[in-house]
Amino acid sequence: MTTLLLFTDLDGTLLDHHSYDFQPAEAALRSLKTFGIPCIINTSKTFVELISLRQALEHQDPFIVENGSAVYIPKHLALRSDDALEDCGDFWRKSFGPHRDQLIALTNDKQNSFQFTRFSDMTCQELMSITGLNEENATQAMQRDFSEPMLWVDSDSALNVLRAELAPFDVQIQKGGRFAHLMGKECDKAHAMMWLKGLYQKQSNSNSNIHTIALGDGENDIGMLRQADVPVVIRSPAHTPPKVPNRSDAWLTESCGPEGWAQAVNVWLKQHGFVDKNNT
Template sequence: MSQLIIYTDLDGTLLDHHTYAADSALPTLAKLKQWRVPCVWNTSKTYAELRVLRQRLHHQDPFIVENGAAVYLPKSQFQEPFCGARVSDEFYAKSFGPSRQHILEVLQEFKDSYEFRSFYEMDAETVAELTGLSKTDAALAKQREFTEPLVWEDSPAALKQFTAELNDTGLQILRGGRFLHVMGQFNKATAMQWLTDLYAERYGETPVCMALGDSHNDIAMLNAADIPVVVRSPSHLPPSLERKERILTKKFGPEGWAEAVEQVLASQQSLNAPSMRS
């Protein structure tokens, strides 16, 4: 068996949809760290949000922000920079799409034709009301670099037309658990595959990818994974995948997340596979 890598959505998956807590998953997260199974966060959240959340949950692995817009690699784990890397004090970063500023300029051209509100137009208090985040965390959610969430206030027919016109500009709309996300032509699978290839070079073999998510913006990631897991949500029906082989959890959110990960770890352990590297 090959090395196992776990890619996971956060909101509604590893984090509870209502409280954003991960308490039910903490013992399993500790086991992954003990067995040195990378747990890569693949989320719509921003770099600013994850800097805080990583400290709270003691996360040390790479992470992917804004629905696949960029991968951040800790320098402590990846010593050599790669072609096209942006470098900060702690991370190398690889981006896959245009800047948020470009997206905002494109959206401005549509303001007279369609009714919508973007994160950029909202203050932190409004974002907090829409998301259930604290005002402090909502301010971090507004610090976007590559994508722009929208609240759609027009008709479904108008949304269909808007989507088509937006595609002509090189942008797309991806539906998340709460918002429409305007972004470049990438998704969570784009970043996942790029990082998996990087891990393959490190291990000398192609890793087995397990992916967990709960909503529409996770579909590409789940379809591309070797072990796709749909985590049940209390707020919406499970997304439909192209493939029939997938795990559907019995429990919601972080409880369902832990349920599925423990199931896969147990199967790996029963095979006595060298996939949990020491």
């Protein structure tokens, strides 16, 4: 028996890089629901952002926020963990990193040596101007719990220097499609993905084969892509596709964003014998 799991980034992947639209992927999303295949969001976005977006997507599966900082499991699912989970209303939460306040404190004196602007340094209007988000969505994006995004305008070599300075404090920096993200050392999309995969393994049985596909477009998706059985790099209109080390089998979509996402998902479903006649 094989259980299929899909893990996906949002911005520039399931959502269009510029407009945040997901319409080209709607039919493929319906196919996943038809066949009972979990579509697990694995994003740099916040819990608050995901609540409203999940309603638009009609999403009922677990989701991972702030680049692997925490996993939220809807209570209606039969997923159980031996780890202690936090009660967050309709969800159980497993967190992996320090609170945002600690990350801000560690970088308060770094702006004298490096060129960057943190979310905590920006006004809502400034973030709206940078991202194109409306006021409501920009406000939600600023409500973070475990990570601190930075608009990095310095060099890549300078970013590596800052990484080295923060490493003794168990803090890392992951570069996404638009921002560099400060977070705890244990916060990682791949780590959160594998933890959640383990829960699905327990839910089925030890003999079940868990087969995963992961889709992403940024540097912060590389770890997730490397751990997946099928890694899919979504082509971006804004940057060159990230390389997935030691994975010569990685897919690269022809189309960008949600159109490329849908094409890859449909190919993957057909490979496993799933053909949705309503997905045209």
